[in-house]
Amino acid sequence: MKANIFEIKHFAVHDGDGIRTTLFIKGCPLKCAWCHNPEGLSVKSELAFLSHKCINCGECVNVCNFNAHSILDGKHVYSRKTCMTCGDCVDVCPEDALKLYGITYSADELLPLLLKDKDFYKNSNGGVTISGGECLTQPDFCEKLLKSLKENDIHTAVDTCGFVNKNALDKVIPYTDVFLYDVKAIDNDVHIKCTGQSNKIILENLLYLDSKNCKIEIRYPYVPNYNDTEVDKIGEFLSKLKNVTKVKVLPYHNLAGSKYTSLDLKNTLPFVLPNDEQILHAKKVLSSYGLNVVD
Ligand code: SF4
Ligand code: SF4
The missing domain is CATH 3.30.70.20 (Alpha-Beta Plaits)
Incomplete structure (x- = not known):
């Protein structure tokens, strides 16, 4: 069982706590207009x-x-x-x-590459994050790798868009210390406009993780003219959950344009960037729902 990996990022500091290594697995079921990792959309190299x-x-x-x-x-x-x-x-x-985006590895092949930075993880309360694309499109691979990491006492994070089969969550829950979970919109029409897919499964899975007492960090990518009207709805939805430890607002940026060109993909990146005031306002609104909003 192998996964197609498009990047292994060492010393990552934005994919969970501390210093981490982040694995990016190819293949994503969503088509977010603002995707800054278009090299992760296709499952193929x-x-x-x-x-x-x-x-x-x-x-x-x-x-x-x-x-x-x-x-x-x-x-x-x-x-x-x-x-x-x-x-x-x-x-x-x-x-x-x-x-080249996409080299296949088995979990056994990856483990030594991930363990070599073990001291950095320990000293910074970091660990390993599995991301994508959508890593849980390959649940058996993730389960095996996460299990091996836990056997080696490594902190684990799974970065997911949530548009996955519940069975995939069940496979990784026992070996995942924290879920980094994207919430793009509560309004279903807005979600479809943003990603091409309904958010029904995504919100159901978020509630499911919460019911299982999984630790959850929410990521809200803030994109003007797409999901900037969702702040209150997201705040209200999240305020009902018990296991959301942090919420991050991720300001949209358009730095990925050259990646689309280099891969002969249609560039779907929105034109309008958020300004500081909009991001500050979104953070304040989310905080007003009692959420722990962090940078
Ligand atoms: S162009 Fe494609 S097939 Fe030819 S050497 Fe490069 S990767 Fe291989
Ligand atoms: S022709 Fe262009 S792409 Fe090919 S090896 Fe030379 S610089 Fe690289």
Whole structure:
């Protein structure tokens, strides 16, 4: 059983408490308009081509056995259709214009990579976070890895959008110290506009985790003209839960534009960014519901 990992981020400080290593697993059931990890949407491996870095040297042409690279009229051309995402061209590119998103690992292969920073976890009250994409689309892999981490006394976090089968939650609950849980909207129409999917399962799963006394940290991505009208509704919904220890407001940013281009994906990023006043107001409103709002 293997998972397709698009990034292993060491010394992460925004994915739970302390210093952590965060694993990003490919594949997500939602299509958030503001997604800043489009390389995590598809479950399949993908080669990113950063054309602005390419110097048309042709080194990649020489190593590709599938004719996915060519130089035409002195200019590099990449064919995504014929690429088999073997990754051979990445290492020969002198300008880092090629990047492979997606390498498969088993839990046993990952464990030593994660344990090597054990001292940093211990000294900072950190640990390991499994994220994505949506990591719980691969529940058996997550269960095995989380179990191994707990056997090694490592703090564990699962970062989820919640749009998953309840059985997947049941598999990881025994080995997860904290759930980092996205709440994008309470109004279902707003949620569909933001993500392409209903929030019914997401809210049901959040209530389920709460009923199981799981520790939950909420993430509210604040996106003007999408879900900025949801602050009060989110505050009211969360105020009824018993196990929400923290709430974070994540201001939308549009820094991922070049990733969409490099992957030949349609850029769906909203134009309007939140300002400081809007974020401050959202935090104040959430705090007024008795929630522990943190930066
Ligand atoms: S990843 Fe492999 S198949 Fe794809 S372009 Fe590079 S060398 Fe060719
Ligand atoms: S090796 Fe890199 S810089 Fe050279 S042509 Fe290929 S992508 Fe461009």
